[in-house]
Amino acid sequence: xxxxxxxxxxxxxxxxxxxxxxxxxxxxxxxxxxxxxxxxxxxxxxxxxxxxxxxxxxxxxxxxxxxxxxxxxxxxxxxxxxxxxxxxxxxxxxxxxxxxxxxxxxxxxxxxxxxxxxxxxxxxxxxxxxxxxxxxxxxxxxxxxxxxxxxxxxxxxxxxx
Amino acid sequence: xxxxxxxxxxxxxxxxxxxxxxxxxxxxxxxxxxxxxxxxxxxxxxxxxxxxxxxxxxxxxxxxxxx
Numbered sequence: 001x002x003x004x005x006x007x008x009x010x011x012x013x014x015x016x017x018x019x020x021x022x023x024x025x026x027x028x029x030x031x032x033x034x035x036x037x038x039x040x041x042x043x044x045x046x047x048x049x050x051x052x053x054x055x056x057x058x059x060x061x062x063x064x065x066x067x068x069x070x071x072x073x074x075x076x077x078x079x080x081x082x083x084x085x086x087x088x089x090x091x092x093x094x095x096x097x098x099x100x101x102x103x104x105x106x107x108x109x110x111x112x113x114x115x116x117x118x119x120x121x122x123x124x125x126x127x128x129x130x131x132x133x134x135x136x137x138x139x140x141x142x143x144x145x146x147x148x149x150x151x152x153x154x155x156x157x158x159x160x161x
Numbered sequence: 162x163x164x165x166x167x168x169x170x171x172x173x174x175x176x177x178x179x180x181x182x183x184x185x186x187x188x189x190x191x192x193x194x195x196x197x198x199x200x201x202x203x204x205x206x207x208x209x210x211x212x213x214x215x216x217x218x219x220x221x222x223x224x225x226x227x228x
Contacts, residue, residue, distance in 0.1 A: 065215065067214075068185060098208075100213070124196075124215070144197055144198070
């Protein structure tokens, strides 16, 4: 089973084709513009630049479910990311990652356990799921884990196509 | 603040309470005992048909209980 079994809605409108993500290592991150962890965008963009040519991409998923820290519309989110952090990786439209209206992408992701063996709901903004080129979830990292930490970098390098 | 409203410590909030904090109102479906590994914090979760929302708070923070 692959996590990317259908196209995703893109923040800028239209879709992010599933075919563009299949066969790549993808770090899926629920993002927010007004969070204490928002500066993690910097590390995420450095990962994108470092590994983007080697079959890796970050996929940002804006969500307003954590203290409503992603209140803006698509244009505001896009502008914030590009102008503040110079992001180049793709973003979906604002999605729900927990609860009864959880997007199907996260239905696949949340079954994956973290390093302590705990699966289930997304804890907070900037939780990270590494999806292998096979489409299976390879690893899950909680929000406090820095994007450029040894554990995330090692997991990415182990899962490059 | 009306008679029905009360200021309580975050640690006193229980499932079923309607609260106001940090400019947000929510009906608490459950209280998580820590937040991101920080034992001095709790997190309130509304899990309803209308929305899923999490709001953390320091245990001794003052919270308005409004119902």
